[in-house]
Amino acid sequence: GDQVEQSPSALSLHEGTGSALRCNFTTTMRAVQWFRKNSRGSLINLFYLASGTKENGRLKSAFDSKERYSTLHIRDAQLEDSGTYFCAATTNSAGNKLTFGIGTRVLVRP
Amino acid sequence: ETAVFQTPNYHVTQVGNEVSFNCKQTLGHDTMYWYKQDSKKLLKIMFSYNNKQLIVNETVPRRFSPQSSDKAHLNLRIKSVEPEDSAVYLCASSQTLNTEVFFGKGTRLTVV
Numbered sequence: 001g002d003q004v005e006q007s008p009s010a011l012s013l014h015e016g017t018g019s020a021l022r023c024n025f026t027t028t029m030r031a032v033q034w035f036r037k038n039s040r041g042s043l044i045n046l047f048y049l050a051s052g053t054k055e056n057g058r059l060k061s062a063f064d065s066k067e068r069y070s071t072l073h074i075r076d077a078q079l080e081d082s083g084t085y086f087c088a089a090t091t092n093s094a095g096n097k098l099t100f101g102i103g104t105r106v107l108v109r110p
Numbered sequence: 111e112t113a114v115f116q117t118p119n120y121h122v123t124q125v126g127n128e129v130s131f132n133c134k135q136t137l138g139h140d141t142m143y144w145y146k147q148d149s150k151k152l153l154k155i156m157f158s159y160n161n162k163q164l165i166v167n168e169t170v171p172r173r174f175s176p177q178s179s180d181k182a183h184l185n186l187r188i189k190s191v192e193p194e195d196s197a198v199y200l201c202a203s204s205q206t207l208n209t210e211v212f213f214g215k216g217t218r219l220t221v222v
Contacts, residue, residue: 030208031208033210033211035213040215041215041216042213042215043200043213045210045212048209048210086153088153088211090208096141096143096158096204096207096208096209096211097155097158097166097168098145098153098155098211100152100153100154102150102151102152103151
């Protein structure tokens with residue numbers, strides 16, 4: 001089946017630094033979403049992309065359907081950025097099924 | 111702030127019982143979903159409904175049955191639960207079939 005390979009599985013950052021998360025896809029995806037799971041377990045929508053890049057504050061995401069990957073960049077990391085980040089992508093098949101990555105556990109340290 | 115509401119938050123039941131989970135979205139969306147978070151913490155789709163019509167049934171056992179009374183509600187009934195049904199079940203919605211998906215907080219089911 002369609003696979004989403006998310007890396008790294010865990011990431012430790014000092015406040016003020018940055019890093020990138022990546023998802024590779026085994027097939028051509030139509031769109032990608034990025035989520036953060038907050039401390040209460042809720043999935044918070046970060047980005048929805050059908051192509052190109054989007055930026056929101058200190059977060060920036062890119063999606064290349066042809067090259068089969070998406071990235072999420074965190075810059076100037078803050079303590080509240082800690083959490084588990086998930087990418088999820090959907091193909092052109094019926095039903096808008098999201099296939100999720102395994103998640104990246106991000107810890108921002110003072 | 112969530113607009114996809116699930117009840118209950120938690121439910122503990124015995125093998126063989128029937129359970130029902132409720133989901134309501136206040137976003138005016140046409141499409142609703144049920145996902146299951148498995149033992150490896152991966153979220154996998156179970157069902158998707160568009161305008162109250164079943165679109166996707168991902169080879170889910172027949173004891174699972176979604177119930178849609180209108181576009182804003184998609185409940186999930188499990189007849190005769192089994193131990194492997196212990197999981198977190200997440201409801202979601204999107205405006206249409208090919209748009210951004212929003213999730214509820216989930217219902218954690220424990221089967222003893």
